[in-house]
Structures are given as C-alpha cells and as structure tokens.
Amino acid sequence: MTKVKTRYKCKNCGYISASYLGRCPNCGAWNQFEQETQEVKKVSTKATASRLMTATGNNEPVKLGTVKAKKEQRVVTPYEELNRVLGGGIVPGSLVLIGGDPGIGKSTLMLQISSNLAQGHKVLYVSGEESANQIKMRADRLGLGQSNILLYPETNMDNIREQINDLKPEFLVIDSIQTMNEPSLDSMVGSASQVREVTSELMKIAKNDQITVFVIGHVTKEGAIAGPKILEHMVDTVLYFEGDGHHSYRILRSVKNRFGAANEIGMFEMQNEGLSEVTNPSAIFLDERLPNSTGSAIVVSLEGTRPLMADIQALVTPTAFGYAKRTTSGLDYNRVALLLAVLEKRGNLMLQNQDAFLTATGGIKLNEPAIDLAIAMAVASSYKNQEIPATDCFVGEIGLTGEVRRVNRIEARIKEAQKVGFKRIFIPKHNLTSKIKNNSEIEVIGVASLPQTLKLVFG
Structure with a gap:
C-alpha cells in the first residue's frame, strides 16, 4: 500500500516541517518553504537490510582496526x-x-x-x-x-x-x-x-x-x-x-x-x-607586464599544492571627495582595507585621502594570507611612484602590528620563482633556514616587519 504524504521543505537548507513556516528555524531564511507531496511505500525490514548490505558490503558494526583499506x-x-x-x-x-x-x-x-x-x-x-x-x-x-x-x-x-x-x-x-x-x-x-x-x-x-x-x-x-x-x-x-x-x-x-x-x-x-x-600558468600571468611600471608586485601564491606566480597591481590616486574609494578585483575587499590601515599606521603612508584600486590580473582570484606582502608592496609602489625591480617577488602574511608572519610550503614557492627566472624573493624571516639560504640559486631575503621590507625595497 502507498500513502500520500504532504510536507514542507526549506529550499535553502532542506529542513522539513509538517506545516508552512515563514522563517526557517534551522537556517533563519525567510519565505523559503515549498510544499511537496510524496508517495510513501512500506518497505520490509528484510528488504531494507538487503539494500544496505549491497551498498556497504556489511550491515553490522565492525572494528576499525579490522577493516582492510583498499587503494582506489x-x-x-x-x-x-x-x-x-x-x-x-x-x-x-x-x-x-x-x-x-x-x-x-x-x-x-x-x-x-x-x-x-x-x-x-x-x-x-x-x-x-x-x-x-x-x-x-x-x-x-x-x-x-x-x-x-x-x-x-x-x-x-x-x-x-x-x-x-x-x-x-x-x-x-x-x-x-x-x-x-x-x-x-x-x-x-x-x-x-x-x-x-x-x-x-x-x-x-x-x-x-x-x-x-x-x-x-x-x-x-x-x-x-x-x-x-x-x-x-x-x-x-x-x-x-x-x-x-x-x-x-x-x-x-x-x-x-x-x-x-x-x-x-x-x-x-x-x-x-x-x-x-x-x-605553465605562471608564465601566462606574467608575460604582459610593462617594464618600469609602478604599482605592480609579483606574489607566489599557493593554490592547493600548486605554486602560482601572479601579478598584483595597485593604483593609488588623491581622492576628489572627502571619502576615499576602495575597489578590488580578484582580491578580498576586507583584507585589502585592513592592509591599507596597517600601511598607514605602521608604514607611515598617508592613505586616508587616497583612492586605491587593486586587482589580480588575468581574472584569477587570490584569497590566501601569503599574498599580503605583495599587496602592501604594490600599494606602496604606486603611492611613492617608485617601481619595484622586475625580478623581485614577495611572499608573506602581515599582522596588525606590521610583522611579517610565516607561511606554509615556502620551499615550493621559492622553487617556482626560481624556475620562472626571478632573482630575489622576500619571505618571512621565520621561514628562512640555512638549508633554504644555501641551496637556493635565487637570492632569498628574510624580513621581519613591513617597515623593514619598505626600507629594503624603496630605500
């Protein structure tokens, strides 16, 4: 025998209710419930157990240590x-x-x-x-x-x-x-x-x-x-x-x-x-860079286990109104706003009356913390109107006190920068080991703070 059952489901999270609700008690969304009817068929316990055994291979609890793992x-x-x-x-x-x-x-x-x-x-x-x-x-x-x-x-x-x-x-x-x-x-x-x-x-x-x-x-x-x-x-x-x-x-x-x-x-x-x-996506993102241009910094980002060279560009101009405008493309807006505040407080850059436009070129989206140092250097380059050497790249997370914090898989990032042809890479000081310094053909510079990096790059 089949039985027709009427119920209401939230389209946002799948919560089931016996009656219509204006607000979902599970996810808090409004006006998301829709009515649906379903034919409910009675299934015997034996049939259910048989189906479970087919799907899992066993319908009884087993000890984890006795399960033999099979490699896919x-x-x-x-x-x-x-x-x-x-x-x-x-x-x-x-x-x-x-x-x-x-x-x-x-x-x-x-x-x-x-x-x-x-x-x-x-x-x-x-x-x-x-x-x-x-x-x-x-x-x-x-x-x-x-x-x-x-x-x-x-x-x-x-x-x-x-x-x-x-x-x-x-x-x-x-x-x-x-x-x-x-x-x-x-x-x-x-x-x-x-x-x-x-x-x-x-x-x-x-x-x-x-x-x-x-x-x-x-x-x-x-x-x-x-x-x-x-x-x-x-x-x-x-x-x-x-x-x-x-x-x-x-x-x-x-x-x-x-x-x-x-x-x-x-x-x-x-x-x-x-x-x-x-x-080789790194070469594609970098092959259209203009020589002697300001506001451009290269970062070695990590997407999963794959290091990727990307160009972060910034344009800083005096604002025509009382409220400075911030625009980002491919970068997290809130993270960029935080870094601009750190640059003003710790790097002595007067950015409160400057419009800032930042983008990650090539349509790529970057969201890991290791791109912070490159974002800060691109903004400083545009603000000071001083170019960054085309053979320099940056890796590092910036804290609120201006410190440059360590990042993961630094050896893979350095190797990628070396493969593409860069001569210098700025990394967090706590990531710099004697093994990295001695075995790298690229010049590896460890920095501890944002002011130190600004001084080394722009003098």
Whole structure:
C-alpha cells in the first residue's frame, strides 16, 4: 500500500516541517518553504537490510582496526590538469559535481572528457537541456563528431534508470541536475526537493553499481550552486569552473574532494577547437607586464599544492571627495582595507585621502594570507611612484602590528620563482633556514616587519 504524504521543505537548507513556516528555524531564511507531496511505500525490514548490505558490503558494526583499506584504482585521463584537480585521476563509483556560470564551458569540458573516456570505456551522456542534434553540432565543431559516446536526451529519472540498468555504463554524465525530474515528487522541476532527490538517486547508482557519475550544476548570481546547500555535502567532489567572458582562460577549482586535496586548480584556455590545457600558468600571468611600471608586485601564491606566480597591481590616486574609494578585483575587499590601515599606521603612508584600486590580473582570484606582502608592496609602489625591480617577488602574511608572519610550503614557492627566472624573493624571516639560504640559486631575503621590507625595497 502507498500513502500520500504532504510536507514542507526549506529550499535553502532542506529542513522539513509538517506545516508552512515563514522563517526557517534551522537556517533563519525567510519565505523559503515549498510544499511537496510524496508517495510513501512500506518497505520490509528484510528488504531494507538487503539494500544496505549491497551498498556497504556489511550491515553490522565492525572494528576499525579490522577493516582492510583498499587503494582506489583511478582512471587517468589525458588531461593532466583534470587529474591534478581530482587528486590523481577519476575514482570509479564517485559522484562529481561541476558548477559554473552559464556559458563558461562546463558542457564543452564534459563533452571533451567523455569523448576521451569513450575510447576505452562505455560512457552514457544524459542531456536534459540539448537535443542529440545540438550535441552533435558542438562535437563536430570540437572535432569529436565520431566519438563513441552514447547520447540520451531525457529528463525523466525512471527512464534514465532503465537505460543505466540495460547499458551498464562505466561513466554517466548528467547535464544538468536542475533539469532532471523525479516523477514520484509533485514539486516543480529544478526545485530544491527535486534536485536533492535526484542527487540522492544518483549517489545510490554510483555506489551500488560502481558507476562514476559527473553532474553539471548551474550557479546562482551569488556564485553558489543552485539548489540546497546539502547538495554539495552529498557528493564526493565539488569542482567550480571559473572565468569570465573577457578572458579566454578558465580555472577548474576543487572546493571539496574526498579522494584528494581540496583547493587544487587546473588551468584551461578556451579556443575555437575547445578547451586546451595550460601547463605553465605562471608564465601566462606574467608575460604582459610593462617594464618600469609602478604599482605592480609579483606574489607566489599557493593554490592547493600548486605554486602560482601572479601579478598584483595597485593604483593609488588623491581622492576628489572627502571619502576615499576602495575597489578590488580578484582580491578580498576586507583584507585589502585592513592592509591599507596597517600601511598607514605602521608604514607611515598617508592613505586616508587616497583612492586605491587593486586587482589580480588575468581574472584569477587570490584569497590566501601569503599574498599580503605583495599587496602592501604594490600599494606602496604606486603611492611613492617608485617601481619595484622586475625580478623581485614577495611572499608573506602581515599582522596588525606590521610583522611579517610565516607561511606554509615556502620551499615550493621559492622553487617556482626560481624556475620562472626571478632573482630575489622576500619571505618571512621565520621561514628562512640555512638549508633554504644555501641551496637556493635565487637570492632569498628574510624580513621581519613591513617597515623593514619598505626600507629594503624603496630605500
């Protein structure tokens, strides 16, 4: 016997209530509850235990010491940038969520990856937004028209499950999760409840059948993946495809990864033939620097385990009004405001009547504390109208008292700066060891405070 049950779910956090509420007691959001009806089927205890045993291999508690850990046999793709972001390759049976702005290249990326995987594996590409003819036209444009990908334009999850049971693919691509429909729910397609239930079903398919599932998700104007936040907690890996229409470069960033390090990035360039890998992003971000320019400082940032050279530029000009303007692009606004206050208090720079505009060139976003010293040097260079030597770079976190604090993985940062061709690197004094000083071909200068660094650079 089936029973129809009516309940209300918060679209923001997934909280369930028996009646409609104006404000969610769990997350505090207003007017986020939506009504949904669901057919509840009684399932026997034996059937439930059988299903659990299939999914986990054991339905009884076991001691952790007796569990034998099995190393994941990863599928290595031809894209080294993708392998790095995933932690060394694709883990069979994993659920990967890829989010990004509309038109950023998510479908193009997945079509290229699927085409490479289809050379030795069975790949099912489920499209809820495009017809097979549209996908074929894009594949021809990318030179992938003769691929062995199995296309299936469908949005009904019942039909998709039937095809998965019949074809038994090794890889499944869902484009996109917001277009999939679970017929057992009466809620609208793309709603929070639909997205959550479809993702839950895909997780069961991935774990029970050992099928690797790639899910494409839309991103809202706030930059979060559309749907409840619980969606990101359900999947194994969350990747964001970043970039903008004014630059051809795209960044694939790992936000969550149960099988590798988070915050890893992979660089791609959008061309007429599709996405191509960028193996040396540091050179790309630095090749357009103007000689003898003020307000520019180079930082060795760390994205996951990958050191990356980036150019931070600052423009400081007298304000025409009583309130100084602060504008940032690719940098955290609050962090920049804090550093400007430290520069004024500890570095004796009168910035309260100066407009400050800062950016990380190339469309990249930098948010780690180790970029503080480079930001301060770029602002000081523009304010003093003195250039920083083109062969100098900076690494270090700045505290409120003006001290330069230690950062992690300093050896990798120094090695990257040396590889690109820099002659001097300023690092925190507490990171400077005799091993680094003796083994580095680049001149390593340890600094303890912001005033000391300003004196060494500008005299």
